[in-house]
Amino acid sequence: MLKNISKNIAANIQYIKEEFKGSDDLIIRNIEVGDILPIKLAVVFIDGLINSEYVAEYVIGSLLSEEELKSFTVEGYKTTILESIKEHGLYSTEIKDESQWEPIIDAILSGDTVLLIDNSPTGIIIGTRGGPGRSVGEPQTETVIRGPRDGFTETLKHNTTMVRRRIRDTRLNVRMHKVGRRSKTSVAVLYIDDIADEKLVNEVIKRIEDVDIDAILDSSMLENLIEDNYLSPFPQIENTERPDAVSASLYEGRVALLVDNSPFALLVPATIGTLMQSSEDYYTRWIEASLVRIFRIIGSFLIFLPGPLYVALTAYHPGLLPTKLIYFLAASRINVPFPAIIEAFLMETTMELIREAGTRISGPIGTTIGIVGGLIIGQAAVEAGIVSPLMIIIIAVSTIATFVLPSYDFSAGFRIVKFGFYILAGFLGLYGITIGMILLMGHFAKLNSFGIPYSSPYSGLGIDEGDIKDTLVKAPIQRLWLRPGFTHPKNIQRMRRDKKK
Secondary structure: OOOEOOOOHHHHHHHHHHHOOOOOOEEEEEEEEOOOOOEEEEEEEEOOOEOHHHHHHHHHHHHHHOHHHHOOOOOOOOOOHHHHHHHHHOOOOOEEEEOEHHHHHHHHHHOOEEEEEOOOOOEEEEOOEOOOOOOOOOOOOOOOOOOOOOOOOOOHHHHHHHHHHHOOOOOEEEEEEEEOOOOOEEEEEEEEOOOOOHHHHHHHHHHHHHOOOOOOOOHHHHHHHHOOOOOOOOOOOEEEOOHHHHHHHHHOOOEEEEEOOOOOEEEEOOOHHHHOOOHHHHOOOHHHHHHHHHHHHHHHHHHHOHHHHHHHHHHOOHHHOOHHHHHHHHHHOOOOOOOHHHHHHHHHHHHHHHHHHHHHOOOHHHHHHHHHHHHHHHHHHHHOOOOOHHHHHHHHHHHHHOOOOOOHHHHHHHHHHHHHHHHHHHHHOHHHHHHHHHHHHHHHHHOEEOOEEOOOOOOOOOOOHHHHOEOOOEOOHHHOOEOOHHHOOOOOEOOOOOOOO
8 A cells, every 4th residue: 555645636536446346345436626717626525424415515515615716726726726725725624634645545444535636645534424324222232220221333433422411521532443454343441530540540551452353343353352351251341332331431441442333331440349330320229239149149159159068968968958858859859860060051951042042032022032931841841751840940940040130241250150160969969069260269369350350349359438439339329429439549539528427
């Protein structure tokens, strides 16, 4: 690729045609303005990526209708052709000079319009991005009873605007980056300058700039490339569809990443504490929010412990159970031909298949498959003597618990870990479960998210008053006068402290 554009407009047009060879959606509109000494112009854009009405009225229309350009002559005119067109020939509010080919080609591929001028070594990039896009709607993965109903879309400009509406602060910085050698996907890094830790911001930007890949098609790809430990089953970056969740996180000193063509924003750092919280916690009464958080913690253990405990107790430690319960278990399993570990794997695999089928088929059909499939298969399995009734109950409770956690990825991590616990329980009984818990807690203690301990604030590392009042339970908003300390914010105080409360 050539570095700079030429003064010869014909050479520039030929170069663009060679770069976009085979692209029938490339539009080049040749225009001549001026009566005495006509000036050759070329308007270049990709059909479908631009706002066609805007281009027709404020770009081509303004150039053809401007009286000063029609009577323009080179001799005796006080300004250059470029300056004259910028000042008198374009009605567009978003224009930029550019003399190098790389940003000009990137602008055309991004949906902007480029104006080339004969005898000028500089082109004009005009902001005309448009094309098809989804309107703002309610988030599909994070529904709330009370709270804002708007969610992010696939358009980056819309997403940054929704955050700006909630943070009307000049200290809110939006830094744009291009990621992907071929896709050149726009990534916006958002943070509040006088709150966010400078080291955290620099680390995020450094990891983004170090990404070397052909294309970024979704924020999840960027998430996998910049997280601390990609081998861990647990996410170290939080994702959300909600602009209010992003805004609240920025006020806490965290950094948000918005990726073009993706409705999911990324929030760093992410810890167990942040992944266990929901936006609705701050829109409901503090007593209700605290109770729900306790249930979430209980639910996280119910995801991966009940099944392995059942396998361990029935296979290795039946003496630990009450006598009546032992008789009940023996009676329920008298016709079951498989060991407890095989029984558990059969039902867990069946539930995962039903879950996947319900996810892939959206709408009422997916819900029907999940409900009918679970009921029919469970009842048939019990009547056929393949599994015991108690195992059906345990699998059902475990499956329901996966939907208690606000973060789907965090819940999926426990689902993956659960199969490891089954293996340990099947071979070592309660000793295996104990080993599994030690390994799991050790993994949490070792894991970091952009330099922040993943287990904070539950681990007690760097915990302060702001963390204690908004972790296991949620204090009334009058008591949340400090920001969480795990983000190391520059300004720790977010509201005036009322000593009477």
